[in-house]
Amino acid sequence: xxxxxxxxxxxxxxxxxxxxxxxxxxxxxxxxxxxxxxxxxxxxxxxxxxxxxxxxxxxxxxxxxxxxxxxxxxxxxxxxxxxxxxxxxxxxxxxxxxxxxxxxxxxxxxxxxx
Amino acid sequence: xxxxxxxxxxxxxxxxxxxxxxxxxxxxxxxxxxxxxxxxxxxxxxxxxxxxxxxxxxxxxxxxxxxxxxxxxxxxxxxxxxxxxxxxxxxxxxxxxxxxxxxxxxxxxxx
Numbered sequence: 474x475x476x477x478x479x480x481x482x483x484x485x486x487x488x489x490x491x492x493x494x495x496x497x498x499x500x501x502x503x504x505x506x507x508x509x510x511x512x513x514x515x516x517x518x519x520x521x522x523x524x525x526x527x528x529x530x531x532x533x534x535x536x537x538x539x540x541x542x543x544x545x546x547x548x549x550x551x552x553x554x555x556x557x558x559x560x561x562x563x564x565x566x567x568x569x570x571x572x573x574x575x576x577x578x579x580x581x582x583x584x585x586x587x
Numbered sequence: 588x589x590x591x592x593x594x595x596x597x598x599x600x601x602x603x604x605x606x607x608x609x610x611x612x613x614x615x616x617x618x619x620x621x622x623x624x625x626x627x628x629x630x631x632x633x634x635x636x637x638x639x640x641x642x643x644x645x646x647x648x649x650x651x652x653x654x655x656x657x658x659x660x661x662x663x664x665x666x667x668x669x670x671x672x673x674x675x676x677x678x679x680x681x682x683x684x685x686x687x688x689x690x691x692x693x694x695x696x697x698x
Contacts, residue, residue, distance in 0.1 A: 479630075507685045516676065516690045517631075566630055574682040576625075580630035 475501050477569050479579035486557055486586055494552045496567030502547035503569035507576070508540075511564040520565075523550040542560045557586040589614045592675045593689035600667055600696050601625075608662040608692045610651075610677035618679040620653050620660040621686065625674045634662075634675070667696045 475557055476499040486492050503526050509517040521542050522530040529542035539561075541553040550569075554561055566581040592689030594609040612620065622634040622644070640655035649664045660677060674693050680686040 505683070509685075512607045514691075514693075516688045517686075519687075522685060568685075570683060576680065576686060578631045578633075 475499075475569070475575065475577045476492070476572055477567065477577045477579040479565075479567055479582050481582060482580060483583040484585070486584070488558055488586055489556055491555045492557055492584060493555055494554075494565055494567075494584070496550045496552070496579050498548045498577070499568040501569070501571050503550075503571065504547065506544060506550040507568045507570075508542060508550075508552050509566045509568070511566060511581075513530040513564075517566060520552075525550075554584065557584070559586045562586045588591050589618065589679060589681075589687050591677050591679055591687055591689040593675075593692055595692070597693040597695055600694070602696055602698050603666045604672075604696075606664040606667045606694065608675055608677075608694070610662065610689060612660065612677075612679050614658075614660050616681060618681050620651070621678040621680065622649070622651055622660070622662050623676045623678060623688075625676065625691070627673075630635075631676065640648055641645055652678045667694070669696050671694045675698070 478497045480495045506523040508520045511517045520535045523542045523544040525544045531537045546552040562585050568576045570579045590613045619638045621636045623631040624634045635646040637644040637653035643652045650663045674691045677689040678685045678686040
């Protein structure tokens, strides 16, 4: 089946710094990828839709200047958390759509901001 | 808008007990329905899915039937194992769109 990877799997950063998370579709091309956020013991909430070659579409309440998304190729989308603060600590999960509209999830990235 | 409601947990069972986790949905159109499982510290794994009414998804002893008349997609397993302990998410999605997830139900199985 299709495989989606994320890097890093976990990261600790200091408050005020920026962190980049990569989401790659390893064996298929994905025009569309999604970024979700999961708080401890809670559900996944969609943050944004990432479209290759165009600007991301953000969900209401998600700060686009804080969570920068770049989908520069058909196999890579990146999420950069800028000027991170402790409240940004969370589990970030991406997913990628195949041509057949099947959605495959990455393993997630745990971000801890100290 | 579309939404998913699943039963609150945690659900605590003994090994070999019968499992039901209820899931109901509200949707326009004809979404696909999914159950995902998340083991501690890991990402989501697709457990099963159904794409149209009356379809039954099944995998690893788990089953769920897409019931349009009751807008439900309840997850069942006849005999749970300790290794089934995890968080289970019901989700719905239209083709090509992001998924909408329920809040998740934690299952704890003891031997």
